[in-house]
Amino acid sequence: MGFGEESSGLLGAKALASSLLERYGPDSMLSIIDEGAGLLKLGKNLYIAAAVNAEKGYVDVNIAIHGHGGHSSIQPDHTTIGVASELIFMMENHPFDYNFSLDNPIYDALQCAAEHSTFLPPHVRDAILKAPADENKSKVLTEFAASHSDIRNMIRTTRAVDRINGGVKANALPGLTSFVINHRVDILSSVNETVENDLYWAEVIAKKHGYGLTYHDEVIIPETKLGHISLECEKMLEPAPVSPTSGHVWDIFAGTVENLFQNEIVADHKDAEVYVTGGLFSENTDTKYYWDLSRNIYRFVAGIFPSQQLRTIHSVNEHISASIHVSAVAFVYEYIVNVNEYGHD
Secondary structure, X not given: OOOOHHHOOOXXXXXXHHHHHHHHOOOOOOOXXXXXXXXXEEEOOEEEEEEEEEEOEEEEEEEEEEOOOOEOOOOOXXXXXXXXXXXXXXXXXXXXXXXOOOXXXXXXXXXXXXXXOOOOOHHHHHXXXXXXXXXXXXXXXXXXXXXXXXXXXXXXXXXXXXXXXXXXXXXXXXXXXXXXXXXXXXXXXXXXXXXXXXXXXXXXXXXXXXXXEEEOOEEEEOOOOOOEEEEEEEEEEOOOOOOOOOOHXXXXXXXXXXXXXXXXXXXXXXXXEEEEEEEEEOOOOHHHHOHXXXXXXXXXXXXXXXXXXHOOOOOOOOOOOHHHHHHHHHHHHHHHHHHHHHOOO
């Protein structure tokens, strides 16, 4: 997809995308494959390949409490650090609502697991399989997903306070305290809806403590003698279009995965089963620059990832095994051959 993905692909994928779009036009690519999920082993001989076909959106919100400095011996009711802390506390204690739709690609993965494995509790398997026709079962499914740490953030917008600055020294009041909230936007929501929620809580705190409130250049509450709270957004990205998990292109992709792993990678396990399904990413890949080039975008690495390797992602000793590297290359080779042979009606 390019280079420099860890720096948002600005010098790689973004430039490549504009050049490809200019040369070949919209929807000109049969499919696009980028980094993503791999295969998970869910049983002795059961493997599920989640080819991520959707991504959550993204927005950073910078919030600043603009007050007045002074000597710390002249104590106000709340310093700007105190006001910022209360706003953060309020937001963290009022997370975004869970919104589990059966259109969410996570449901495809859960449905696949429920149909072919036994690791899920029986009542959860029952809820997954009957959710499309039973509203009560759908509620049970949502409750299960909301209580499961690996799933819950896939069915809501998340809000993480990742950076905070305030104060200069112990005997001086902080005139300015600022912090940054990173949001991963639910696929059924939007950047605007996410920011509106932040603005709501900022307005609650501004009114409570007698501050003004601004959003970029818009004055929502005029500045007071105490100061004002400001919100500004950056790096805004709406949720990605959901790529199809049916049709000719998907059949070639899924068939290649099944053939490679069923007949070669896990061929020594005679009873092994490999199933391919859709999936969802909280992260954002370089595919965000390629939406206009293809409807069929899949984020997938053809490897069987042990859980201990997944825990090293962006951490100490990040690595993949040589066998995963080999299978990933083998998949790309086979996929190109299959697309060349069967890619056109």
